[in-house]
Amino acid sequence: MPRPKSYDRQEAIEKACIAFWQHGFQALGVRGLEQQTGINQFAIRSEFGGKEGLFLEALHYYSKAAITHEMAPMKTGAIPEIIAFFDGLVTPGSMTSSPYGCLMVNTGVENARIKSPVLADVTAQYWAALNDHFVRALENEQKLLKNQAIFDVEDLATGLVSAVMGIHVQNRQQQDETAGRALVNLICNFLDNLKAPT
Amino acid sequence: MPRPKSYDRQEAIEKACIAFWQHGFQALGVRGLEQQTGINQFAIRSEFGGKEGLFLEALHYYSKAAITHEMAPMKTGAIPEIIAFFDGLVTPGSMTSSPYGCLMVNTGVENARIKSPVLADVTAQYWAALNDHFVRALENEQKLLKNQAIFDVEDLATGLVSAVMGIHVQNRQQQDETAGRALVNLICNFLDNLKAPT
DNA sequence: ACTGTTTCAATACATTCGCATAGATATAAT
DNA sequence: ATTATATCTATGCGAATGTATTGAAACAGT
Numbered sequence: 001m002p003r004p005k006s007y008d009r010q011e012a013i014e015k016a017c018i019a020f021w022q023h024g025f026q027a028l029g030v031r032g033l034e035q036q037t038g039i040n041q042f043a044i045r046s047e048f049g050g051k052e053g054l055f056l057e058a059l060h061y062y063s064k065a066a067i068t069h070e071m072a073p074m075k076t077g078a079i080p081e082i083i084a085f086f087d088g089l090v091t092p093g094s095m096t097s098s099p100y101g102c103l104m105v106n107t108g109v110e111n112a113r114i115k116s117p118v119l120a121d122v123t124a125q126y127w128a129a130l131n132d133h134f135v136r137a138l139e140n141e142q143k144l145l146k147n148q149a150i151f152d153v154e155d156l157a158t159g160l161v162s163a164v165m166g167i168h169v170q171n172r173q174q175q176d177e178t179a180g181r182a183l184v185n186l187i188c189n190f191l192d193n194l195k196a197p198t
Numbered sequence: 199m200p201r202p203k204s205y206d207r208q209e210a211i212e213k214a215c216i217a218f219w220q221h222g223f224q225a226l227g228v229r230g231l232e233q234q235t236g237i238n239q240f241a242i243r244s245e246f247g248g249k250e251g252l253f254l255e256a257l258h259y260y261s262k263a264a265i266t267h268e269m270a271p272m273k274t275g276a277i278p279e280i281i282a283f284f285d286g287l288v289t290p291g292s293m294t295s296s297p298y299g300c301l302m303v304n305t306g307v308e309n310a311r312i313k314s315p316v317l318a319d320v321t322a323q324y325w326a327a328l329n330d331h332f333v334r335a336l337e338n339e340q341k342l343l344k345n346q347a348i349f350d351v352e353d354l355a356t357g358l359v360s361a362v363m364g365i366h367v368q369n370r371q372q373q374d375e376t377a378g379r380a381l382v383n384l385i386c387n388f389l390d391n392l393k394a395p396t
Numbered sequence: 397a398c399t400g401t402t403t404c405a406a407t408a409c410a411t412t413c414g415c416a417t418a419g420a421t422a423t424a425a426t
Numbered sequence: 427a428t429t430a431t432a433t434c435t436a437t438g439c440g441a442a443t444g445t446a447t448t449g450a451a452a453c454a455g456t
Contacts, residue, residue, distance in 0.1 A: 001424040002432030024308060026224045030414055040434060041415090051414065101307065108371045109299065109307045110222060127371065159380035165371070166364020166381075173306045173325065173363070182357035183364075190388050200402030201452040228444060238404060239445090249444065 005043070012039045017058035021103045024110055025055055052116065059122045062103045067129050070096045074133040078141035079195045082134060082160070083188045089167045090181045101172025105165050127161055134160045141195065151194055163187050203241070210237045215256035219301045222308055223253055250314065257320045260301045265327050268294045272331040276339035277393045280332060280358070281386045287365045288379045299370025303363050325359055332358045339393065349392055361385050 015037040019028055030051050034041050039054075048054035070088055073081045088094040096102070108123040134157035142153065167180030213235040217226055228249050232239050237252075246252035268286055271279045286292040294300070306321040332355035340351065365378030 001422095001430060003422040003434070005433065027308075029412080031412090042434060045415070046433085105367060106307055109304055109367060110225075123371070155380050156384065159382075159384040162364040162368040162378050162381035163361060163384070164364070165367040166360040166362070169303060169307060169363040169367055170360040173321070180360050182353050183360035186354065186357040186361075186388065190384065200400090200454080201404070203403065227442075229442090240404060243445070244403085 007037075007039050007043065009047070012037050012043075013054075013057050013061050015039075016054050017062050017103065020055055020058050021062075021098065021100045021106070024106055026110065056118065056122065059103065059107065059119070063122065063126045063129075066096060066104075066126075067133075070094070071130060071133040074137040076136075076140070078137050078144060079191050082137050083191055085133075086164075086167075086184045086187055089164065090171070090178045090184050092177055097171065097177040099171060099175045099177045102165075102168035105168045106172070130164065131157050131161050160187065205235075205237050205241065207245070210235050210241075211252075211255050211259050213237075214252050215260050215301065218253055218256050219260070219296070219298045219304070222304055224308065254316065254320065257301065257305065257317070261320065261324045261327075264294060264324075265331075268292070269328060269331040272335040274334075274338070276335050276342060277389050280335050281389055283331075284362075284365075284382045284385055287362065288369070288376045288382050290375055295369065295375040297369060297373045297375050300363075300366035303366045304370070328362065329355050329359050358385065 016033060016039070019033060019036040023032070028036075030041055030044060033039065033044060033051065033054065039047075044050060044054055048057055070085060074085060077084075085096075088096050091097050100106070104123050104126045107119060111119045111123070135153055138151070138153045138156060142151075163183060167183050170180040170183065171177050173179070214231060214237070217231060217234040221230070226234075228239060228242060231237065231242060231249065231252065237245075242248060242252055246255055268283060272283060275282075283294075286294050289295050298304070302321050302324045305317060306325075309317045309321070333351055336349070336351045336354060340349075361381060365381050368378040368381065369375050371377065
């Protein structure tokens with residue numbers, strides 16, 4: 001019997017995600033959110049728990065999408081899948097390549113010295129997930145190398161995570177979703193030298 | 199004849215630099231600046247042109263310090279000097295290593311989708327300077343390799359800049375000035391393989 | 397001492413922030 | 427049609443923002 005909502009919830013979250021991605025959390029006001037998402041201010045509060053609640057939903061949406069669509073192949077793959085992931089960071093059309101960088105990077109940088117522990121959790125979990133996927137793929141690769149452990153998996157994975165951050169920042173700095181290409185090439189080159197011969 | 203200023207200008211800029219470094223531009227209000235820098239609100243306006251003017255001074259101070267103290271050795275050096283620079287990014291005590299990351303990275307991420315072209319200029323010039331120093335050092339290294347150009351200098355330099363960004367973001371994310379160590383090792387490892395044999 | 401000049405402390409200002417409220421609106425069930 | 431319920435549009439609120447103003451304060455020169 002109620003009056004129908006004037007927005008689609010999922011659609012709204014996606015729009016909010018893009019808006020926060022572009023402008024950051026602080027710089028985007030509730031009134032700006034209204035315009036860019038089509039959600040009315042009342043719904044932002046009653047449905048999402050205010051600006052920060054909507055932001056959290058956006059972060060979760062972004063995280064889940066990236067993990068399931070971009071990271072997933074690395075779980076059962078090896079170095080080639082890692083290389084494919086890095087390529088995706090600077091390949092137009094991939095959801096992990098954007099002239100706005102990465103919502104998780106941007107949020108982490110912005111939020112580092114601030115408030116919400118819950119925000120810090122979401123970003124930390126995201127990077128942990130990425131780290132895990134790298135570890136998996138590297139372990140898989142090591143099996144192909146017949147246990148010749150010539151590289152430290154955990155350490156390498158951590159380094160790759162930092163590289164991903166750098167690529168995203170470069171993309172955002174240049175406002176060009178391919179700006180991080182040089183580091184991608186460097187990393188892929190490096191990984192290729194570790195790879196089991198095909 | 200005038201009343202003496204209650205602050206030292208240079209000292210004030212340094213304090214402001216640290217404050218912005220920690221909190222970011224938006225999150226730090228004028229009243230917070232007053233407390234953390236000891237500059238009175240009137241002076242912020244009359245001496246520095248308001249909050250943004252003081253921020254610009256802080257950016258210039260940071261940039262000049264980093265260029266002259268940390269990047270400089272690469273101008274006449276080669277890959278060993280690049281490696282030393284990367285080590286400095288995760289070495290406590292170095293001015294380029296900090297649990298707050300890098301003021302230029304933070305500013306670039308925060309400002310990317312916003313306003314001030316003058317802010318964008320400062321950060322862009324900073325990264326151009328870093329890129330130049332990498333190029334110089336790599337060219338010097340190539341001379342030692344007797345013109346066996348086995349790597350593209352410009353491309354590699356660009357990649358190294360992105361790596362630096364990633365290391366800083368990792369430091370800030372973990373609030374640990376050594377968190378980017380893994381990528382530093384990876385990069386140094388990579389560079390070492392390019393180096394002329396000693 | 398007095399004066400001139402500059403800086404400082406305190407306050408006020410308009411604007412914007414996120415949030416809250418309340419009356420109007422739109423649907424489904426009766 | 428009427429009613430019930432939930433959502434939407436309007437407006438308002440206190441707090442915080444950066445900036446502007448103004449009278450008191452602190453020095454150098456006379």
